[in-house]
Every structure is written in C-alpha cells, then in structure tokens.
Amino acid sequence: MQLDVRNVCLTYGDTPILNDTSFTLEPGEHALLLGASGSGKSSLLNIICGLQTPLSGSVSLGGEPVGDAVRKAHMGVIFQTLRLVSALNVRANLMLAQKLANGSPDGAKVDATLDQLGIAHRASARPFELSQGEAQRAAIARALVVSPKLLIADEPTSALDKGNTRIVAKMLIDAARNAGASLLVATHDDRLASHFARTLTLQDGKVT
Numbered sequence: 001m002q003l004d005v006r007n008v009c010l011t012y013g014d015t016p017i018l019n020d021t022s023f024t025l026e027p028g029e030h031a032l033l034l035g036a037s038g039s040g041k042s043s044l045l046n047i048i049c050g051l052q053t054p055l056s057g058s059v060s061l062g063g064e065p066v067g068d069a070v071r072k073a074h075m076g077v078i079f080q081t082l083r084l085v086s087a088l089n090v091r092a093n094l095m096l097a098q099k100l101a102n103g104s105p106d107g108a109k110v111d112a113t114l115d116q117l118g119i120a121h122r123a124s125a126r127p128f129e130l131s132q133g134e135a136q137r138a139a140i141a142r143a144l145v146v147s148p149k150l151l152i153a154d155e156p157t158s159a160l161d162k163g164n165t166r167i168v169a170k171m172l173i174d175a176a177r178n179a180g181a182s183l184l185v186a187t188h189d190d191r192l193a194s195h196f197a198r199t200l201t202l203q204d205g206k207v208t
C-alpha cells in the first residue's frame with residue numbers, strides 16, 4: 001500500500017513544527033526518517049498513524065485517509081516508549097493487538113512471531129520483567145502479529161549500543177521484508193542510514 005503524505009502543516013501554539021511537508025512511500029519500500037531531537041519526527045509519525053490531526057494537509061494509505069480504522073487494520077507501530085501493557089504478559093500483549101486489529105487472535109502466528117524475534121522463552125513474562133532489548137523485541141513482535149502493510153518505528157534504537165543498534169535495524173528490515181510491509185523508521189541516529197536504501201531528512205519542518 002502506498003503511503004502518501006501531502007502538504008502537512010503542524011504548529012504547537014505559535015511554533016511551526018511541520019511546514020508543508022510531502023513525501024510518498026511505495027508499497028514494500030523501506031525508509032529512514034532522520035532528524036535532530038525536537039525536529040518533529042514523533043509528531044509526523046503520530047499524524048501518519050492518524051493519532052494526531054495536522055493543521056492542514058492529508059495522509060492516506062492505499063488511497064484511504066488515515067485514522068483509527070486504517071491504523072488498526074494496516075499499521076504496526078513501535079512507539080518510542082514501547083507502550084507494552086504492563087498488566088499483561090508478552091504473549092497476551094500480542095493477542096490483544098490482534099483482537100484490536102481484526103477481532104480474531106491467532107495463537108499460532110503469535111508463537112511463530114515470538115520465535116522469529118528470539119523471545120519465545122519470554123512469552124510468559126510481564127513487561128517489567130524484560131530487559132530493554134527483550135522489551136524492544138516484544139514491541140516489534142506486537143507490531144508484526146497484525147500482518148501490517150506499513151511498519152512504523154519511532155527511535156527504536158535510542159537506548160541501544162552500537163552492536164544492538166545494528167541487530168535491531170536488521171531485525172526491523174528483515175521483519176518488514178518477510179511481512180511484505182513498507183517500513184518507516186524515525187531516528188536522530190545517523191548510524192542507521194547505512195542500513196536503508198532511502199533516507200528522508202526532516203529539517204526546518206520539511207522532509208527532503
């Protein structure tokens with residue numbers, strides 16, 4: 001599904017954050033969204049997910065305007081703070097994501113995804129019992145079990161050292177490729193650029 005970001009503007013109060021920003025991401029394409037801290041990456045991802053409304057402009061996925069329904073049906077999102085549900089173990093977090101996406105949990109897919117990401121042995125653990133790396137992989141698994149057409153990750157490697165940064169970047173790229181999903185990863189970490197064929201830069205409110 002093509003992601004189409006069209007002439008998006010956003011301000012917080014009088015402060016301009018996004019200034020007539022446009023780009024497209026083709027089906028299956030992988031891109032890095034690079035920008036300094038505070039440049040507006042998370043705000044732009046929130047708008048792309050339909051969690052935040054821009055001042056003007058539009059975002060569509062596969063020709064449909066984004067919103068709750070499109071996000072739940074077609075997007076897997078890995079938030080900067082992961083946002084795993086602390087009352088549920090890892091496996092139940094993934095099942096819940098499937099229920100919210102299309103109402104029908106698929107235990108076999110959940111188990112296969114945990115296995116693929118190397119955390120099947122932590123399926124019964126609650127989020128606070130996980131290491132940072134395990135929690136990150138659990139969040140990636142949760143984004144993947146809904147069979148997304150677009151996988152979005154916000155600063156997925158901010159807490160990681162160089163070795164683990166490379167591992168997580170490769171994990172996201174492989175996972176998106178296996179799922180046939182497009183991938184958009186936002187980061188201020190330009191070390192990730194070497195892993196991506198395309199880099200979008202967010203600067204002064206514009207993506208270039």
Ligand SMILES: Nc1ncnc2c1ncn2[C@@H]1O[C@H](COP(=O)(O)OP(=O)(O)OP(=O)(O)O)[C@@H](O)[C@H]1O
Pocket residue numbers: 012017035036037038039040041042043044188
């Ligand atoms: N809800 C909000 N109300 C007012 N200002 C906000 C709000 N959310 C973000 N901002 C401000 O807008 C700017 C862009 O924030 P945003 O989180 O989108 O940037 P970012 O590029 O993701 O930053 P980081 O890499 O540090 O996470 C920052 O100056 C931030 O303080």
